[in-house]
Amino acid sequence: xxxxxxxxxxLHADFNEKNLKTILKRSEDxxxxxYNFTQHKILTTEEAFKSIIIPDExxxxxxxxKYRDVSVGLIVIKTNDHITISIDCTLDWTKDFSGVSKQYSxxxxxxxxxxxxLDICSDFCIAKFQLTSDYSQPLEQPTKWFIAQINxxxxxxxxxxxxxxxxxxNAWYSSIKLIxxxxxxxxxxxxxxxxxxxxxxxxxxxxxxxxHCNNYHFTLHIKPGYIKILPQEPYKIKTTAENSCIDLVxxxxxxxxxxxxxxxxxxxxxx
Amino acid sequence: xxxxxxQKTNKFYGNYMSMNYSLSLSVQSTLNYEEFVKKIITKxxxxxxxxxxxxxxxxxxxxxxxxxxxxxxxxxxxWCKIFDTYVDFLIxxxxxxxxxxxxxxxxxxxxxxxxxxxxxxxxxxxxxxxxNLADDLIIExxxxxxxxxxxxxxxxxxxxxxxxxxxxxxxHDVDRIVRNLSxxxxxxxxxxxxxxxxxxxxxNFIAHSIKNFNEAKLTLQYQNCLFDVLISSSTIQIIPxxxxxxxxxxxxxxxxxxxxxxxxxNITTHFGIIExxxx
Numbered sequence: 001x002x003x004x005x006x007x008x009x010x011l012h013a014d015f016n017e018k019n020l021k022t023i024l025k026r027s028e029d030x031x032x033x034x035y036n037f038t039q040h041k042i043l044t045t046e047e048a049f050k051s052i053i054i055p056d057e058x059x060x061x062x063x064x065x066k067y068r069d070v071s072v073g074l075i076v077i078k079t080n081d082h083i084t085i086s087i088d089c090t091l092d093w094t095k096d097f098s099g100v101s102k103q104y105s106x107x108x109x110x111x112x113x114x115x116x117x118l119d120i121c122s123d124f125c126i127a128k129f130q131l132t133s134d135y136s137q138p139l140e141q142p143t144k145w146f147i148a149q150i151n152x153x154x155x156x157x158x159x160x161x162x163x164x165x166x167x168x169x170n171a172w173y174s175s176i177k178l179i180x181x182x183x184x185x186x187x188x189x190x191x192x193x194x195x196x197x198x199x200x201x202x203x204x205x206x207x208x209x210x211x212h213c214n215n216y217h218f219t220l221h222i223k224p225g226y227i228k229i230l231p232q233e234p235y236k237i238k239t240t241a242e243n244s245c246i247d248l249v250x251x252x253x254x255x256x257x258x259x260x261x262x263x264x265x266x267x268x269x270x271x
Numbered sequence: 272x273x274x275x276x277x278q279k280t281n282k283f284y285g286n287y288m289s290m291n292y293s294l295s296l297s298v299q300s301t302l303n304y305e306e307f308v309k310k311i312i313t314k315x316x317x318x319x320x321x322x323x324x325x326x327x328x329x330x331x332x333x334x335x336x337x338x339x340x341x342x343x344x345x346x347x348x349x350w351c352k353i354f355d356t357y358v359d360f361l362i363x364x365x366x367x368x369x370x371x372x373x374x375x376x377x378x379x380x381x382x383x384x385x386x387x388x389x390x391x392x393x394x395x396x397x398x399x400x401x402x403n404l405a406d407d408l409i410i411e412x413x414x415x416x417x418x419x420x421x422x423x424x425x426x427x428x429x430x431x432x433x434x435x436x437x438x439x440x441x442x443h444d445v446d447r448i449v450r451n452l453s454x455x456x457x458x459x460x461x462x463x464x465x466x467x468x469x470x471x472x473x474x475n476f477i478a479h480s481i482k483n484f485n486e487a488k489l490t491l492q493y494q495n496c497l498f499d500v501l502i503s504s505s506t507i508q509i510i511p512x513x514x515x516x517x518x519x520x521x522x523x524x525x526x527x528x529x530x531x532x533x534x535x536x537n538i539t540t541h542f543g544i545i546e547x548x549x550x
Contacts, residue, residue, distance in 0.1 A: 033455075033456075035454055040450070040453045040468075040470055041467070042454070042456055066454045066455075068540075069383070069395065069536075069540040071454075091384045092383055092384050093383060093393075094382050094383055094384055095355075095356070095381055095382060096380055096382050106382060106390050109381070111355065172326075173321045173328055173352050174321075190326070190327065257355075260354075261355075
């Protein structure tokens with residue numbers, strides 16, 4: 001069981017004053033207060049900028065943040081002259097996942113922190129996004145995929161079938177409307193589709209299917225404790241003033257919505 | 272499995288999983304029940320709420336129709352997915368032109384790691400959503416209650432009963448409250464208290480007042496509005512003061528109760544809310 005979790009986003013953004021201030025301004029607009037906990041003092045954006053432009057004695061560029069009911073560290077790393085921004089996922093935000101199975105019970109709500117980081121980075125293209133922990137290991141070789149390790153279906157086929165039902169229900173309920181198609185399914189009836197996938201889960205212990213959302217296609221692979229999205233061309237593209245790249249947030253939000261009922265332990269997304 | 276224990280009486284209320292809770296927000300509206308339901312449902316769906324009937328998502332019209340059916344059949348609530356959690360969603364007409372919007376649920380969903388009780392439902396997060404649905408309506412009263420609600424001692428105004436610790440924990444609890452005042456930039460109006468420069472002085476003042484007079488009273492200022500905060504060993508009250516926070520609803524001047532409730536939620540953020548009432 002991991003003790004700490006960190007969610008990080010590598011941006012297609014040069015490490016410069018303009019881009020760093022854009023991030024700080026966006027965070028402030030979301031309701032962040034920059035705070036010096038030693039001096040009990042709220043910092044201005046300019047003071048927060050000074051905190052991250054000059055590394056502290058440990059070499060870290062970090063500013064403490066008060067956001068709604070949590071205090072987190074906003075950590076900035078200079079990676080090959082580009083910005084990587086991270087926030088630590090505190091214990092404060094937790095969620096009761098026992099709707100799926102009591103064994104999973106209450107876990108840290110990492111998904112909420114990841115959504116928060118995506119909002120902070122909304123002015124830029126994201127090259128890589130990940131949730132890591134003290135037990136993290138690389139999930140796969142880099143390519144274009146979105147992958148999450150989650151607490152689910154590890155107790156046999158029956159449990160997995162049950163959990164797959166939740167995943168496809170999430171797809172169905174989601175405001176990101178997923179329309180699933182599979183050569184063996186000739187129906188768009190949700191209940192029939194759900195029954196088919198639950199049966200497949202019982203037999204094969206894995207689900208492979210194609211899906212699309214807003215006419216962008218991807219392949220979905222589900223195994224016990226593991227969901228992977230492989231975007232298919234043509235990809236959804238995000239264009240900013242400086243860059244144009246695969247819209248990582250679009251695919252990530254699909255992944256997070258599918259995982260609504262499960263706590264996410266690891267996540268990696270490469271666009 | 273977390274055990275839920277009242278820190279003062281040491282009464283054990285069962286494990287975390289057994290808890291149920293309800294949040295109720297009563298509002299005024301000149302709309303009839305059907306119009307009111309449609310207005311709230313449409314706003315909810317626009318905010319990505321998904322109303323469900325036998326696992327099928329409903330459109331605004333279908334959800335309104337379903338609400339009317341359940342209302343006339345005296346059933347309770349519609350299962351609703353809000354982002355990544357589920358609640359029973361109720362809209363009840365309590366009297367003419369007065370309605371209650373409610374979230375009810377068993378334990379599954381958003382919770383938080385608080386002082387003393389550790390895991391506890393994150394009522395404040397649900398309440399903020401509920402208030403968002405009613406931000407253009409005149410609010411009559413608010414009530415959060417749950418399995419663990421034991422307090423009937425209610426002094427009107429805006430009061431939260433909290434999962435604060437025993438008297439031995441008082442200094443620590445007060446320290447967390449005072450730090451919240453500082454982090455939210457609330458100003459203390461007593462000129463003899465050097466706040467936020469001297470956190471310890473304010474902590475000592477509050478702890479001393481609670482020990483000797485059972486409660487401490489502060490006058491605070493935020494965004495040019497004044498309000499009193501009464502802190503006891505288990506409750507915090509907000510009393511709107513002079514220079515009221517006002518907003519206009521349907522062209523009429525109203526006290527902005529949501530603004531005051533948000534202050535209460537900000538101040539109480541490190542403690543689980545056992546009960547919250549306002550009228």
